[in-house]
Amino acid sequence: MPTDTPQPPAPPPGPQTTPEEEGRVAVLDRPEADTPWVTLVWNDPVNLMSYVTWVLQTHFGYPRARAEALMMDVHTKGRAVVSTGTREKCEADTEAMHGYGLWATFQKDD
Amino acid sequence: MATAFRRKGGRLVASFEADEITVVTHVLELTRAFVAPERPETGDPFLDLVAGLGDEIDPEEPSDPALARLLPPASRDDAEQAAEFRRLTEHGLRQRKAATISTAIAALEAAVPPRVEIDLDQARALAVALTDARLILGERLGLRTDEDSDRLHRRLEAALAGQEELEPATVQKMAYYDFLSWLQESVTSAMLDG
Secondary structure (H helix, E strand, C coil): CCCCCCCCCCCCCCCCCCHHHHHHHHHHCCCHHHCCEEEEEECCCCCCHHHHHHHHHHHHCCCHHHHHHHHHHHHHHCEEEEEEECHHHHHHHHHHHHHHCCCEEEEECC | CCEEEEEECCEEEEECCHHHHHHHHHHHHHHHHHHCCCCCCCCCHHHHHHHHCCCCCCCCCCCCHHHHHHCCCCCCCCHHHHHHHHHHHHHHHHHHHHHHHHHHHHHHHCCECCEEEEEHHHHHHHHHHHHHHHHHHHHHCCCCCHHHHHHHHHHHHHHHCCCCCCCHHHHHHHHHHHHHHHHHHHHHHHHHCC
16 A cells, blocks of 8 residues: 555646647547548448438438448448448447448458 | 338338238248347346346357358457457347337337338337348348349349349349338438438
């Protein structure tokens, strides 16, 4: 059991920014390690275009136009990146897509 | 003769013959039996949880291609990642699929033909359950490309008109697939309209 009263650690040096700039800097400085994974959905001959659109809208909350654009990428290019983020997020998204009957995979974004 | 689902506020309404409802629930029951977990539930959440932590054999990629499509590998080039994902998720995924199909079956069984009226949760379950049923039928029919699927309706009509010779069992699968596709399009479009 420590007997010395521990000194609080010195705060890490913060970025020299005004409060107005902080939000923007925080986004730009987000460590790469946070976002190197992607979830892919692959084309298949069974799933309907309307259904894939509905799944992307429902699960990810994408607006109709974005969901349709991603669906068309899956349809015409054979696959599309439907989400990016941490490995855990992409695993969870992949599991959800399998629940909907879409074939999804996740991998490092390279 | 069925009519498509239409949105009425928070509900979807369609009409079906009693026979058509029987066919759909029958196919969904087969689908549920096919995808449900191999390890039976005890009904006791604690025992079920402990059973999942035990020394059972890790699930492998199913040898039946239809089941492999319902429970697909989560990586196309990293077998280790896919195996790890399968070990962690497959049992729960099978449970959720079976529960969703049960919701869809219950919704259809509660209908008084010809009127079928379902809420949005039931509509969601029906759309998802029909996907699993169609994935199995599509695999059994050998659908590999978008063109295969596009041709199916025409081939079915040709077979029914006696212009193309097909096995009766194949024609029946094609008819089921075609009807379930129409039904799923109907449910999904009505949900998207909301």
